[in-house]
Amino acid sequence: MSKDRKHNHWYEGITEAVQMYIPGNRMYRTIQARRARTGTLFILPLIIGFLAFMVRPLFLSLQMSMSKVAVVEGTMSPFNITMNLFGQNIVVPFGNYNYAFVSDPDFSKMLVSEIGRMAINTIATLVMSFVIAVILNQNFKGRTLCRVIFFLPVILSSGVLPGIESQNAYFNLMTSISDAVGESSGVNLSQALQNLLSVSGVAKDVFDVIFQMIDAIYDIIMASGIQIIVFLTGLQSISPSLYEAADVEGCSAWESFWKITFPMVSPLLLVNCIYTIIDFFMKNDNQVMEHINSVMYGTQMDFGAASAESWIYFGVALLFIGISTFIITRAVKSYE
């Protein structure tokens, strides 16, 4: 194909594209040009969709986040604030961002707490799904049934379903009542253990995180359906002869796990990590998401503030994906 041409600058691709698509050009009759045109036709839906429903709304939303929006008339007017920078008053178009961080009482608090929850949940999901995938890859009775059940969360935790009960304002009240009842009527084992360990005073923060994870184990299992499948795929693609060779050389199962299984599957860690982060950010039962929705559709109908907040949120998500990609590619490279 056109692989033999090396691009020295990014814009050379564009000039080449223009040349290819102009009828009557010298390159018009080559087979590369023809295949290029066919390929472009195949991905045409994506090009149209991306320009119309992604690029344009992104710009519009960026514009909105810097203006005051009147929904009914469909108009926008710039929403500037005056800031005192270096002793001078400067007009900046960040009114809504200012609102999100300074005036909105809940947003920054929620953002921080969600980020913390996400970091813990992502790590826990990765570990959990890896362990389960390793177990499901072994041979035991009822393995097929287990696989079927572990994939159920993909259905049960999608879309509207997970958030529906916690979205109910009464629900929180109700759980607090049932917690109070539970404390008086029966012994809560994990709570008792938690009290015991936290009294003993050894590494209280560590225990807090661990207990938070144990309490969230249901959420973690529900969020790890796809990840289990992805890891399972990776595990099944490892050729059994590797294990045989290791066995002949006298490797124990533990050693061959760390020397064969883990390095072979670790590239999938990145895929899963990104998937988990995105999944977490888009979940319905996410506080920040709920808050943005309530700013947008609630009594305020403040579209400007809502889009500013979702941009901040997106920025945070991107930052996290970047950081985890960086860390994981470093860690995985050391194996290769």
Next chain:
Amino acid sequence: MSKGNTVFIGKNKSFRERNRRSNGYLLKRTTGRIAISVIRGLLMFGLCFMIIQPLITRFSVSLMAAEDIYDSTIRLLPRHVTLDNYRIVAELTSMPTSMINTAWISFVMSICQVVSTTLVAYGFARYEFPLKKFWFACVVMLIIIPPQTIQTALFMSFTHFDIFGIFKATTGSDINLRSSLIPYTVMCLTCMGLKDGLYIYMLRQYFKSVPVSLEEAAYVDGCGTMHTFVKIMLPDAVPTIASCFLFSFVWQWTDLFYTRNFISGYKIYSRELSNITSIMSKYFARNSTENVTVPLGRQMQLIGIGVFICCVPLIILYAFTQKTFVQSLTMTGSKE
């Protein structure tokens, strides 16, 4: 393992004797194996139980009459079995209409998504064209960008729809497209629907794994591009495409985000479900003149039934197609 097979020394000897001969190795290994399988069994059982348990509880609670909920002697098995709750929930969620709408809209949208993503994925897997890397980066962006970022902008542009001001110039006002199906259908056809980036990625991965020589043979025999695609590539891709279809059907079924924003003109089950609390008090206040607050336990019961009704068709679907779900993912091998 037949009795006549006496090649192994000590096959018929007692366990103790064989253990003595192996210097205690046999005992150690057997104990280890049993311990591992017991722990594994417990872990698997516990986790599977955790996934299934909410469904069972919801089902049994759904059969309880109102007085059973507050009877503290009743935990799981209802004393007064009634199907009345289902009738109430069906009325609350405007049931036959919303279910039928959900079913056919999910079906049509998934078909649109699958058709467009298959074409785009094939284009990416097989053709070299200018800016290919850039467009694929766009696909990755599709996976990463949370749709919430552009939701406000899309909302606005569909509420006040206009192409370059043509409609405003001719008819005097812009059109509100939010209540119709057109915008979302167009989005699905142009790969901008729910999680379309993921499907493109999966299908591209599959198409890349098919040997090129198949198509080359077809070209040599005089097949055109489309002919080759339809006759050679599509039949083999059916399992992967089917799994993409099932994913998109399930996710579409439970989706709240796109339904709330773009298909507000139709009664969709997931949206009715998310509004169930506010309708509930109106429903129970219908017969009396004063304001009625629905007791919390009753609210939770009815919401639980709503979630249960939402899940049941999907679980039945999954039970019949779980092989397609899991196997094709394994075949695709989402390894980069």
